[in-house]
Amino acid sequence: MSLLPELRYPSVPEVVASARSLAARRPALCALREVGRSRAGRPLLLLSVGHARRAVLVVAGAHSNEPAGGATLLAVAERVLNERELRRGTSWHFLLCADPDGASLHVTPAPRSLFDYHLGFFRPAGHEQPEWSPSVLPPDRLPPETRALTGVIDELRPYLQVTLHGTDLGGSWVQLTKDIPGLAEPFAKSAAELNIPVETGASDAAGWPASGPGVHVMPAPGAGAAYPSMPDDARNSTWYHAHRYGGLTAIVEVPMWASDLVDDPAPHPAPAVALRRLAGRLLRDATLVERVLADATPRLPDLDGPLLRAARWGLELVPGLAADWMHTPPADDTRAYVGSVDAFARRLPLRAAAMLLRVLLEHDDRAAPRLERLVAAWSEAFADRFRARWVPLEHQIEHQSRTVVAAALHARDRAA
Incomplete structure (x- = not known):
């Protein structure tokens, strides 16, 4: 599950070191290259596995306070290397961290409590977040991290982009820019097996249609916003950049602490x-x-x-x-x-x-x-x-990894 000697959230340098190890182990199949630099000059690195034209792009670290993504990315890369079927006609590409500057400011390798987590908390302002900046900034003011990410999408033209997110306390859910038929079943099965609640009413997806419990499909352009005051619109984010090439994006959320109160579909009385x-x-x-x-x-x-x-x-x-x-x-x-x-x-x-x-x-x-x-x-x-209970890190990684692979396989069938 992890290339680290102990199971904890890896730092960006540790993710990079593990990716280098993977690439060195299978040089004929893997390549690690720089695709840009952050505002502070940190390298933005892409690990590629396979050479097929049809591509999946996996993005970790878009939000610095959601640390499971780096470990999940490594687990998926390891699985792709070990399972030939996942590479059949498909190359996989892993952006190791979309915002290394932000990651350097959030400190939470192994939080013991929500208070401990917040003592090291950092999440940049919206216009400084790589995926969100296009929804609030003009093109000539986009940060270099955003330009690097969209440049990778332009180069790879992935049929699927998966971006790895998380929540501090709650449940797991998926946001899709287009529906992936069949994804809801393996997603729900994985969550149930690992005792992770499915967040059926996530405020992040307020008002969106659902293709299954916790699997939310973004509404078409022109649909009214649930929160009119919010300054951004997901349909202007980098998530939609893959659409120009016929692709789509899946955002996979997994909780650090779970709450069994977030999956209650019963009507609220008021x-x-x-x-x-x-x-x-x-x-x-x-x-x-x-x-x-x-x-x-x-x-x-x-x-x-x-x-x-x-x-x-x-x-x-x-x-x-x-x-x-x-x-x-x-x-x-x-x-x-x-x-x-x-x-x-x-x-x-x-x-x-x-x-x-x-x-x-x-x-x-x-x-x-x-x-x-x-x-x-x-x-x-x-x-x-919310009666918070810690989700073992190995369960966070396993559930997110399973969902990434299920999304890739079902989206591949959709695109075929």
């Missing part, structure tokens, strides 16, 4: 009332973080570092999102969906607080102890509310 209540809590929590930020700002020497940029960006989303939940009819009326919104409403201020805390601790600011208590309390409340 979803609109619940969303208004969650919106109010979101506004109150964000205000607490904003007050700490306002108090500390005059004492901070650098107000434009990546942690503060990301914290402010998250806080800026709050008023519009709260208004959406208060005034827009719920996109889904299930308990699972309301629970997913509850988790979303906890994440935004908690993540902003966690990143601000890292800045305050670095400068030994007097506001740090107060904010650390808040991050600890919110992390504990989040875990308690």
